[in-house]
Amino acid sequence: MSTATELITTRAPRGRRVGARPHRERLPWGNPLVYFIALVVIALILVPVAYIVLGGFRTNAQITTDPAGFPAPWNVENYLVVLAGPMFWQQVLNSTIAALATTAGAVGLGLMASYVLARYRFRGRGVLYALFAAGLMFPITVAITPLYIVVRNLGLMNSLPGVILPQIAFALPVTIIILVPFLRAIPDEIEEAAFIDGASRLGFFWRMVIPLAMPGVITTGILAFIGSWNSYLLPLFILNNEASFTLPLGVQAFSSQYSVDTARVLAFTSLSMIPALVFFSLFERRIVGGLTGAVKG
Template sequence: MSAETLNTRVAIRAISPKGRRTREADVKWGSPAVYLVALVLITICITPVLYVIIGGFRTNSQITLDPSGFPSPWQLGNYGDVLASSEFWTAMLNSTISAAGTTAGAVVLGVMASYVLARYEFAGRGVMYALFAAGLMFPVTVAITPLYILIRNLGLVNSLAGIILPQIAFALPTTIIILVPFLRAIPKELEEAASIDGASRLGFFWRMVVPLSLPGVITVGILAFVGAWNGYMLPLFILNDQSLFTLPLGVQNFASQYSVDTARVLAYTSLSMLPALVFFSMFERRIVGGLTGAVKG
């Protein structure tokens, strides 16, 4: 038997149904109870979102007669009215400015602070890192009163800067906790080689550190963006002018104006949360990958 014939038979056996069954048998699907629990949790999370989105395609009479039913017929006028209103696009613009400013500030400051904490030995480094870690235990609701007084003394009440700066401060603890393991895992030999080649500390930081820690940077940027986009408590206390309302405040204001028009309120709510859902879904793997890298580091 020639070597070519033997290779052909081996290839045929590799793609035969028996071989496929062997490989499929090696796959472990886990306990059905785990899939059942996961399905229940997914249903609990998705059902309210689907109810809001589908409710925007109904009329008020349909919601009153059958609150859990499907649209019959489907109505597009509610979404059209919301998209045609200038208040919605103004709130969308304000939320975009707030989220983008918060993300930029949290990422830039977080990378710089994390680099110092991860790469340099100095007195009080552990205490400083512990202070940032302790910041995770203090939500904005706890500090809202002294924070409002501080913002008022700075003259930033009723301005987007008045919510961007505090949001950056509250995003920094998460940013630093995630980025420090990334930056600490960069080999010191790489820094020594760059120094021999004539690279300064800032040059090494911008040319080597930032690109190597890009998965973590993207992760903290996404978390900061989504957190600022969904922020409600801080804008509620700081912003008074309707022209500066972000989308969470816009939903509240719209619901108070059209309290009897439930279908239109549901349409406005679904359009408000849609950008965050799409943004989070697009970068979901980036977030998981970045957090996994942080844990491994």
């Protein structure tokens, strides 16, 4: 025991105790101008959100008298009235169904397509990948008229499937572009070892590919969910019944119905933003980690 202690003591660097924590170098602060610009950008983003949330706790008289002031006194009636309305919860349910279905469809189909593009070699693979990449250059506003005609001919007008299917299609390019580098980075030796152990291609996909690509799967799922939750233009063209509205359309309908009640409109708007803000705040690190892995791959 004493011999081991002597060896540790003799091998320990001079001037440092055994078991002492290594000294961490302080990172340089950098240019103060960068921090100032970052604070300005953060303020430009957060101030409108804070104004909407606080505006819901005010009365119309307070907003008219002092538009930039704080609630005095705080009024929760606007939020209680919105939460007590059945139409708000119906629209929350519609947005949740559309977002979850879009996420499941985009991630499921995108993962299977990415697996083929990343792990198989066939003629036209590069052209097919370029076709999906080109989909990033076409926003939904360009294709809204053809989409409207297709959805109408399919008999899906004024229904959530009429919104979900186009959203899946427009979420696929981003999903594939992010997932393909993840799947390409999986070593071929792992696949060969799995086949030697008797795993089928489908078994390798479920047991090895999906767990290894989970950071990218989570990232694409979050992006698809938030994109569907905030979607406005496509539901505006497809849905025409207030009972089938998603939350963005519900905000527009509510603001039109209560155009003179600014405080209540702000309360409805802030409540419709909270789910997306909370969801994004909880998984923000997952998004950054997934995109970083995609770039490295």
